Amino acid sequence: PSSGYRNQIINAGEVQNTGFELEANYDVFKNSKGFSWSVFGNYTNYNTRINELPNMVDALVLSTIYGSRGTVEARVGGRFGDMYGLGYLRNEQGQIIYKNGLPEYTDDLIYIGNANATSKFGFGNQFRYKNFGLNFLIDGQFGGIGYSLTHAVLMEEGKLNKTLPGRTNGIIGVGVEDNGDGTYTQNTTVVTAPSYYRKHFNRDNIESNTFSTDFIKLREVRFDYSVPAHLLQNIKFQKATIGVYGRDLFVFSNWPSFDPEFGSLNSSGVEKGAEIGQFPSTRNFGVNLSLSF
Numbered sequence: 432p433s434s435g436y437r438n439q440i441i442n443a444g445e446v447q448n449t450g451f452e453l454e455a456n457y458d459v460f461k462n463s464k465g466f467s468w469s470v471f472g473n474y475t476n477y478n479t480r481i482n483e484l485p486n487m488v489d490a491l492v493l494s495t496i497y498g499s500r501g502t503v504e505a506r507v508g509g510r511f512g513d514m515y516g517l518g519y520l521r522n523e524q525g526q527i528i529y530k531n532g533l534p535e536y537t538d539d540l541i542y543i544g545n546a547n548a549t550s551k552f553g554f555g556n557q558f559r560y561k562n563f564g565l566n567f568l569i570d571g572q573f574g575g576i577g578y579s580l581t582h583a584v585l586m587e588e589g590k591l592n593k594t595l596p597g598r599t600n601g602i603i604g605v606g607v608e609d610n611g612d613g614t615y616t617q618n619t620t621v622v623t624a625p626s627y628y629r630k631h632f633n634r635d636n637i638e639s640n641t642f643s644t645d646f647i648k649l650r651e652v653r654f655d656y657s658v659p660a661h662l663l664q665n666i667k668f669q670k671a672t673i674g675v676y677g678r679d680l681f682v683f684s685n686w687p688s689f690d691p692e693f694g695s696l697n698s699s700g701v702e703k704g705a706e707i708g709q710f711p712s713t714r715n716f717g718v719n720l721s722l723s724f
Contacts, residue, residue, distance in 0.1 A: 443491065444484040446511055450477025465561040472554040479511040479547075494702040496578050501637040503546055503704045512547040514576065514704050515540040516637025522615055527606035532620030533630040534604060543641050546704035549574030553650075564655040564674075571647035580707040581688040583640040586632035589625065591687075597624035604631070644691040646684035652677050655719075670723035678715040 456471035484491060484507055491505040493512070501516025519527045520535035528535045553570040585591045596602060601623055607615035632639050655674035663671055684691045690712040695702045 441485050444488075444505070445482040446505075447480045447482055448477065449479075450475065452476075465559070467557075467559045469557045470555070471557070472552065474550070474552045476550040478549060481505050481507050481509050481511060483507065494704065496637060496705040500635050501540065501543070501578065501705075503702070510545050510547070512545050512703060514543040514546055514578070514637070514641070516543050516578070516641075517541070517635055518543065518638030519636070522607060522609075526615070527604070528615070529604055529606045529608050529618040529620065532604065532618065532622035533626065534606065536636060541638070543578075543637055544576035545574075546577060547575050548572035548644065562657045562659060564657070565653070566655075567652045568650045569647065570650050571645070573645045575644045576641050576704075577644045577686075577691065577693065578637055578641045578705045579686070579688045580634060580640070580705070581709065582642070583632055583634040583636075584708075586640075587629050587634070589628060594624065594628045597627060602627050642686055644684075644686060646682055646686065646691045648679065648683070648692075649681040650679065652680060653719075668722055668724060670721070672719075672721045674719045674721075676717055676719060679712060680714055682712075 452473065452475045454473040456469065459468040459470055461467040484505065489506065492502045493505060494503045496502060496514065496516055501514060503512055503514050505511055506513060517536050518541045520537050521527055551570070551572045553568060555566065555568040558565040582591075586594060601621040603621055604618055604627065606618045608618050608620075609615055634640065653674055653676040655672050658668075658671040658673070660670075663669070682690065688706055689709055692712070693706040693709050695705050695707050695709075
């Protein structure tokens, strides 16, 4: 405040965006009996690179992952939306290091992946026969990841089928133990299933609870009927169409929770990268009436 102002708005740095977008449509079939078939689609591929940040800043934290357990950051040389968090402590060969039969975590945040998909697409078909129309739309995305608190909690509490192994005789984690002299031996310590899964999938372990957000969705199906023009003359309508539709009908994804299209709200808006206990997504069905005077 002694300088005369409390804050200053500056350029956040330099971000390079590259990619391409393709859009096409094609009339596959059309005949004199009133039947037609058209297809349409689009595909987008894009990438970003952080070239510069202001005032010698090493990183800008764009959002946090469930408190302070991880961050979505912009770092010079990285991509916009890179995720960092706690993960497994590993040796030079990438093997998980165990102590007393349980995995160890890193002390510092490590790179987990990127919250932004690198490609998205949509593909639709439109069929018409005389006054009837049928449309359906499929879309999807690939290349992004996300942290799932829902998965972490259910694994900690033993409520997923993946926690069944080891409940009778215990379980041995796949990895090595540190001998303290730069060498490692195979982990052979048996631990109980509850302690094993609570440690592996503790909500602090961002690495074990992060998954691909790739998906393909049947986004919409619509069936319409256009009322013939001669039936509308007496009621002075130019056009009338009645239809039924369904949206978000099916999703094909390896995401472990309900829907890979999630968004977490905070006081400043929607945070990317972290699902923190979302509700299941819903299918929507409806009837539509469109009138033109």
